[in-house]
Amino acid sequence: MIHDFTYLKPGTVQEALAMLTDHVDDCKIICGGQSLLIVMRQGLIVVNYLIDIKGLKELDYIKYDDKEGLKIGATTTHRSIEFSKLLKEKYPILPKMEERLASTQTRNWGTIGGNLAHADAAGDPAPVLITLGAKVKVASKKGEKVYDLGEFYTDLFESAMEHDEMIVEIQVPPMAPKTGCAYKKFNLLQNDMGVVGVAAKVTVDASGTITDARIVLGNAGVTPIRATSAEKVLIGKKPDDAIFAAAGEAAGADADPVSDIHASDDFRRHLIKVLSKRMAKQAWEQAVK
């Protein structure tokens, strides 16, 4: 049962930040409510004030320029990302990832800011955005801070954000030339959270040798995990199937999975090895095209 609360509807970001400060120990932001309402219904979160930022149009945007890269406002819905022509052209991995994130209804209402703030280790956007080198801008009444998304998560459902802060923007640097990106989750139900997910980004030189690689594992631990030993296996190589398999093995060792009702830790580690091998290869194939 959801406990009574006072509903606050700020008209601007500044107003939202003032409300956050005023009720810092006893409030929660709500945006699409797609995750928050579930935990409120379960009685896991009880607050006296809900600050609804869904209507903040000033945070609903997708912008790009060649110098600064991509900027996505926090209240941008998953559906807007999925259908963005700009993203299909510049960062096609993001709309593709969205296609299998939740149901159409959830994508219509849930937001990228809410997804990243919720800090579910099984969330799809974080591993993909971390491979892309994303940063997350948060704001409070005191000012703004920018976190590297790869360092934003501290534990299961926990981030480095302070209670008086909210996410306002996601920033992604421009893609280097000859770069490919791939993401896949393994799940039991289509369009639900992954048992595990793997994102890979690979950059090559003119000869097809890998000059940069990033592999990020989702739901392979309590936060997204950067598979740095797998990346080291790839960098400097003109890869073949044995190299991709070695990268997959290394990613399995980088993972720290737990057992739950969906899968054992062993099965998760096996999936991570297979998906890391495949995603690294797919990213490389795109990069050398």
Ligand SMILES: Cc1cc2nc3c(=O)[nH]c(=O)nc-3n(C[C@H](O)[C@H](O)[C@H](O)COP(=O)(O)OP(=O)(O)OC[C@H]3O[C@@H](n4cnc5c(N)ncnc54)[C@H](O)[C@@H]3O)c2cc1C
């Ligand atoms: C049936 C179902 C299936 C799903 N499947 C997937 C899936 O396959 N993959 C996946 O990644 N996700 C999945 N989700 C989760 C969904 O993506 C998230 O619920 C949604 O993106 C959260 O956005 P929201 O705007 O609804 O956030 P809310 O539910 O409103 O908020 C979520 C949390 O973030 C906080 N918050 C919201 N916005 C901000 C902000 N700007 N700054 C700071 N804190 C903020 C809230 O206080 C709350 O703690 C699924 C959800 C459902 C209900």
